[in-house]
């Protein structure tokens with residue numbers, strides 16, 4: 369049997385993904401008809417991005433799986449039929465990009481680069497930055513992206529702690545878990561990185577109470593999702609100096625509205641949701657492998673737990 373695979377990502381990415389997906393399916397010996405248009409009732413698999421054309425899944429009556437092109441699935445979970453498996457994107461290219469972005473922004477804070485980039489007004493102040501082994505960094509979220517970032521920071525020499533829902537053991541990382549573990553994870557975070565998914569349980573993980581658990585002057589880097597942070601609480605903590613600076617890549621409303629106080633705040637860096645993205649060639653391998661598994665009756669990789677929302 370040939371599987372009918374509908375590519376429902378952004379229209380302009382089909383010319384890149386089409387040949388890559390066809391080549392990967394051929395390499396894996398998967399019989400698949402890959403197109404960017406199909407009658408809905410003929411579709412077996414949807415390769416899906418929320419930025420693509422599909423909003424309503426109900427006409428897809430014989431669907432075997434939804435294969436997300438995005439790692440974050442908060443916009444897909446409420447839409448995709450609960451009876452159909454939903455796989456999210458775990459892509460080595462996405463991981464590498466996130467690791468580089470996180471390492472770069474962590475090093476900016478650690479080395480105090482801004483002091484020199486923004487000018488020293490003729491003042492010669494030869495203070496050498498500390499070593500990473502004397503800096504504590506915490507990563508909230510020890511999934512695909514959080515673990516890759518935490519390991520890279522540990523490899524640079526930082527003292528790295530992590531926090532997740534279930535207890536983890538990661539070499540070189542001090543792991544905390546669950547609501548009871550958050551206080552210890554935050555207490556050490558001179559630099560805090562958020563790589564949690566956007567779910568009901570993670571909303572406002574950083575709020576007026578938990579921001580107070582950070583060391584005074586802590587730096588925050590959020591490439592996770594906007595709703596992880598209570599924005600008013602963060603602005604208050606920045607104004608009081610409880611938080612020294614924040615680099616925010618994701619927001620409750622994107623693009624971030626021009627009137628939002630983050631834009632003008634002297635201690636906030638806004639980046640426009642560019643921390644990382646799915647990379648076509650490695651993502652095509654993951655998608656094709658899941659189509660192979662689906663056709664072989666094997667469990668799909670990277671399934672979303674619909675009750676947890678990630």
Ligand code: NAP
Pocket residue numbers: 439440441457458462508509510511512513514515531532533534535546563564565566567569570591592593617618641642643644645678
């Ligand atoms: P993932 O593999 O699903 O990992 C999620 C991690 O968060 C897991 O360690 C999980 O714990 C933890 N977690 C979930 N709910 C929690 C809770 N209530 N309390 C404590 N920990 C909790 O996700 P990922 O692939 O690493 O991606 C993380 C997020 O990055 C995505 O959801 C997306 O929002 C964001 N992202 C952003 C960009 C960007 O460009 N800015 C790009 C890609 C992705 P367990 O390990 O115990 O399950």
